[in-house]
Amino acid sequence: MLRLIEVLGIIAFALSGLIEARRKKMDxxxxxxIAFVTALGGGTLRDLLLNRQPVWVLHQEYPLMIMVLVIGALIIFRLKKFVLTEHTIIIPDGLGLGLFSASGTAAAFGMDLPPFVCVVMGVITATFGGVLRDIVCNKIPVIFRRSELYATCSFFAAAAYWGGRVLGVDHALSATASIVIALGLRMLATKFHLRLPM
Amino acid sequence: MLRLIEVLGIIAFALSGLIEARRKKMDxxxxxxIAFVTALGGGTLRDLLLNRQPVWVLHQEYPLMIMVLVIGALIIFRLKKFVLTEHTIIIPDGLGLGLFSASGTAAAFGMDLPPFVCVVMGVITATFGGVLRDIVCNKIPVIFRRSELYATCSFFAAAAYWGGRVLGVDHALSATASIVIALGLRMLATKFHLRLPM
Amino acid sequence: MLRLIEVLGIIAFALSGLIEARRKKMDxxxxxxIAFVTALGGGTLRDLLLNRQPVWVLHQEYPLMIMVLVIGALIIFRLKKFVLTEHTIIIPDGLGLGLFSASGTAAAFGMDLPPFVCVVMGVITATFGGVLRDIVCNKIPVIFRRSELYATCSFFAAAAYWGGRVLGVDHALSATASIVIALGLRMLATKFHLRLPM
Structure with a gap:
């Protein structure tokens, strides 16, 4: 189940990169x-900071899956005028946001790093792919400006995961809590246009 | 004393990030x-290049201190119209510039790396946080364009530290020389609007 | 011979950084x-991803060579109105493109990484310096937009190197094949303005 959500999340992140790349008229x-960086950039930065090899360096199925996805999407867009927006992928994106917050926190937790660092690693894993996407596309990262609680959802999801593990709850259940929190908070924030007070 | 200057330097760097982030109307x-990246980005890049874990990954007091600082500053700016500019923080910024040039050089020196690499590591540590700040804020790094000898001050400070250590001077004294050189040269450059001839 | 091509390639990459930096009126x-990042950025990212120390950290002759080159070029540009464009350096740039595709692939191949990852590492080594150059110069990476098959040349060169090694051909011969493919394809693409169909 978590495995399926991981794949869904990577697909959603890659598609959000693809949407931005098309806007910028990239080939x-x-x-x-951009799809690669958006989907795998957050986890890659986390692994560099934790001084270990990024997961995709040993598992070519990740970059290959993104290549198949991009080729497939470009062909579909050619064949028919199908408009894909960030709104279309909001649910898989929210699932990925929660799961990657949990998995980033888990990696740091497993190395006995301090609590705040664990949560920061979760947030970096879940949000930094999108930050890199925006930097490469030459715009100020959207989650730093008018985000409807994107990084904030990730923060609470990561904190919940950390809290669960400290209380002795296992990985799967803690990660599920993360996903529920991130997706729920994100849906609420999008529906009511919630923003940070400052 | 060096410890105090380190804290002052981190605060100055974080504030220079905060100033830029406010200009870009970030939440x-x-x-x-941005404050995090400006304050800790240079040291983080140096540690990645030296293939070791960034300091803040093991010491959550760094990211936590920046969070307290940012929250405090944002509240103060709300309460009263206080205008903070780069000019206000020029002295702590100069202190940080000198000390981080020294500490970056020290890290490479301790690994017996070649002289020029030691100095480059000092300059990266002291200046790359600001470079990353500008990249994320979607502008060409200011120290690459109209800097009043910012990277140049760091270069001479780093070279002085290296020279001191090679001559057998201890860390504290060499670092003090770095700080004096960086701050002094920076004040002169700012006062007389010194720039590189090319 | 490969050694000479490596130096030529680094010079060509550094000059392409210098050209862009002059356009942006940098000091x-x-x-x-920018010259440093363009010439050594791709290899540096590859080494970070492979969790090892970048080559130039141990060999100061690389950053020093680039410094001599930049100082020399700036003096020459001062003395006489010499216009250097990307077109002037297209042959050494193509040689570097091929060789760095091969050397990046070789590094991953030597660590028994999966085939697609080996090729991706070759492409990152050869093209990411230019990507970083464009990001720091605040523009969308040129190879993502109107490239005349730049990354594509690198991909086929890297794949050819990998194929050679798998078939038992030695490093020097496989790298030569890479260089011939990259340079030949690049010249054709430039002459006939070839682009990807999508």
């Missing part, structure tokens, strides 16, 4: 690079 | 991220 | 930083 190389 | 998430 | 610090 296949650019579209693939 | 709390963006402001904290 | 010496900015010009050196």
């Amino acid at each position: 296949f190389v650019g579209t693939y690079a | 709390f998430v963006g402001t904290y991220a | 010496f610090v900015g010009t050196y930083a």
Whole structure:
């Protein structure tokens, strides 16, 4: 189940990169690079900071899956005028946001790092792919400006995961709590246009 | 004493990030991220290049201190119209510039790396946080364009530290020389609007 | 021979950084930083992803060579109105593109990484310096938009290297094949303005 959500999350993140790349009129190389960076950039930065090898370096199925996805999406967009927006993928994106917050926190937790660092690693894992996407696309990262609680959802999801593990709850259940919190809070924030007070 | 200067330097760097983030109308998430990157980004890049774990990953007091600072500053700015500019923080910024040039050089020196690499590591530590701040804020890094000898001050401070250590001077005294050189040269450059000839 | 091509490639990459930095009216610090990042950024990212120390950290002759080159070029540009464009350096740039695709693939191949990851590492090594150059110069990476098959040349060169090694061909011969493919394809693409169909 968590495995399926991981795949859904990576697909949603890659698609959000693809959407932005199309807006910037990139060709296949650019579209693939942006989709790759958006989907795997957060986890890659986390692994560099934790001084270990990024997961995709040992598992080519991740970059290959994104390549198949990008080629498939570009062909579909050619064949029919299908408009894909961030709104279309909001549910898989929210699932990925929660799960990656949990898995980033888990990686740091497993190395006995301090609590705040564990939560920060969760937030970096879940949100930094999108930050890198925006930097490469030459705009100020959207989650730093008019986000409807994107990083904030990730923060609470990561904190919940950490709290669960400290209380002795296992990985799967803590990660599920993360996903529920991130997705629920994100849906609420989008529906009511919630923003941070400052 | 060096410990106090380190804290002052981190605060000055974080504030320079906060100033830029406010200019770009970022919310709390963006402001904290930019302050974090400006204060800790240079040291983080140095540690990645030296293939070791960034200091803040093991010491959550760094990211927590920046969070307290950002929250405090945002509240103060709300309460009264207090205008903070780069000019206000020029002295703590100069102190940080000198000390981080020294500490970056020290890290490479301790690993017996070649002289020029030691100095480059000092300059990266002291200046790259500001470079990353500008990249994320979607502008060309200011120290690459109209800097009043910012990276140059760091270069001479780092070289002085390296020279001191090679001559057998201890860390504290070499670092003090770095700080004096960086701060002095920076004040002169700012006062007389010194720039590189090319 | 490969050694000579490596030096030529680094010079070509550094010059392409210098050209862009001059366009953005950077001073010496900015010009050196961009030349450095363009020439060594791709290999540095590859080494970080492979969790090992970047080559230039142990070998100061690389950053020093780039410094001499930048100082020399800036003096020459001062003395006489010499216009250097990307077109002038297209042959050494193509040689570097091929060789760095091969050397990046070789590094991953030597660690028994999966085939697609080996090729991706080759492409990152050869093209990411230019991507970083464009990001720091605040523009969308040119190879993501209107490239005349730049990353594509690198991909086929890297794949050819990998194929050679798998078939038992030695490093030097496989790298030569890479260089011939990258340079040949790049010349064709430039001459006929070839682009990807999507």
